[in-house]
Amino acid sequence: MAETTTEKPVTPDIELPRARYERRKTTRGNYELYSWVFMRASGVLLIVLIFGHLFVNLLVGDGVHAIDFAFVGGKWSSPFWQVWDLLMLWLAMLHGTNGVRTVINDYAERDGVRMTLKVLLYLAAVVTVVLGTLVIFTFTPCPTGEPADLLPAFCSA
Amino acid sequence: MPSAPAGTLYRGHEGMWSWVAHRVTGVLIFFFLLVHVLDTSLVRVSPEAYNDVIGTYKNPIMGLGEAGLVAAIVFHAFNGIRIILVDFWAKGPKYQKRMLWIALGLWVVAMAGFLPRHLMNVFGGN
Numbered sequence: 001m002a003e004t005t006t007e008k009p010v011t012p013d014i015e016l017p018r019a020r021y022e023r024r025k026t027t028r029g030n031y032e033l034y035s036w037v038f039m040r041a042s043g044v045l046l047i048v049l050i051f052g053h054l055f056v057n058l059l060v061g062d063g064v065h066a067i068d069f070a071f072v073g074g075k076w077s078s079p080f081w082q083v084w085d086l087l088m089l090w091l092a093m094l095h096g097t098n099g100v101r102t103v104i105n106d107y108a109e110r111d112g113v114r115m116t117l118k119v120l121l122y123l124a125a126v127v128t129v130v131l132g133t134l135v136i137f138t139f140t141p142c143p144t145g146e147p148a149d150l151l152p153a154f155c156s157a
Numbered sequence: 158m159p160s161a162p163a164g165t166l167y168r169g170h171e172g173m174w175s176w177v178a179h180r181v182t183g184v185l186i187f188f189f190l191l192v193h194v195l196d197t198s199l200v201r202v203s204p205e206a207y208n209d210v211i212g213t214y215k216n217p218i219m220g221l222g223e224a225g226l227v228a229a230i231v232f233h234a235f236n237g238i239r240i241i242l243v244d245f246w247a248k249g250p251k252y253q254k255r256m257l258w259i260a261l262g263l264w265v266v267a268m269a270g271f272l273p274r275h276l277m278n279v280f281g282g283n
Contacts, residue, residue, distance in 0.1 A: 040244065043237045050230060059271070063278030064223065067211055069204035072197070089194065096187035103180060124191060132194045135201050143204070150204035 035098055042095045049088040073141030073152040082136055089132040097125040171254045179236050182229040189226055220279030224272060231267050235260035 058064055075081040100121055108114035142155035167173045196214075199207040213219055239256040243249035249256070 040241050043234075043241065047234045047237070051234070054227060054230070054271075058223070058227070058278070059274050063275060064215055064220065065278055065281075067214070069200060069207045072200050072207070092190055093194075096183070096190055099180075099183045100187055103184060128191055128194045131198055135198045139200060146204050150208065 039095060039098060042091045046088070046091055046095060049084065049091065052084070053088060069150050070152045073139075073155075076136065076139050077141045077152065077154070086133065086136050089136070090129060093125055093129045093132075097121060171257045175236055175239070175257050179233060179240070182233040185229050186226070186233060215279075217279055220276070223279075224275060227271055227275070228264075228268055231271075232260075232264050235263050235267075 057067060076085070101118060104114060104117045104121065108117055141152050143151075148156045167176075196207075196210050199210055214223065236257070239253070239260050242256060243253050
């Protein structure tokens, strides 16, 4: 300050009272915070969804031996299992993709390698989620012209 | 800035090894998930195509693979609850080691419930 005189002492810069506290000033947003919260929230839901899925598909009845087209047709003719499997698909793919993204960020040090791996990861995730969603919603349990013994019992009823 | 040499142990003990196991099981489950969505998508091709491919899941080697997959999922699930407790429960960090042993104990109990039933289905000869 050029005009400072000995009569008027310089006052230090004091922040306005009650100014909003900012831990850090950045333009990057809170993406990593939301990702961290999502991993925990989706994780809890996935425990319920996947444990239920494993119990019904591997432990009830003949277990893995009972799984065939008729079994899937029977499950997906009910909106309950359609929603269950759709939720499981989306949450598991987002949870898994975000986890592998973290692993890639940790170990791929070269920018080009890291970028390439993440592009491949996101591509695989989008293809898998879109394919799975289409399959759940366009599935017909009783396709015409297929032998009846391969179809759910209710098809011939 | 020089990067840390490869292969350095972070700190060892329960904290590091549970973190390593969580990563390994997580990546494993992710790749199975990709394959599993693809094989299930065959229901849109034809009942025969789906039954052919799903039939490979029923041979004993795949049956053991499924047991390994379930073991990985159950560990990831229980250790995941431990991670959530470490993050959100005030005493979580203090009890993180004890919680790992509890998670492993619950893992043993869950697998003891699952394995006999599953292996009987796989090797039961039907």
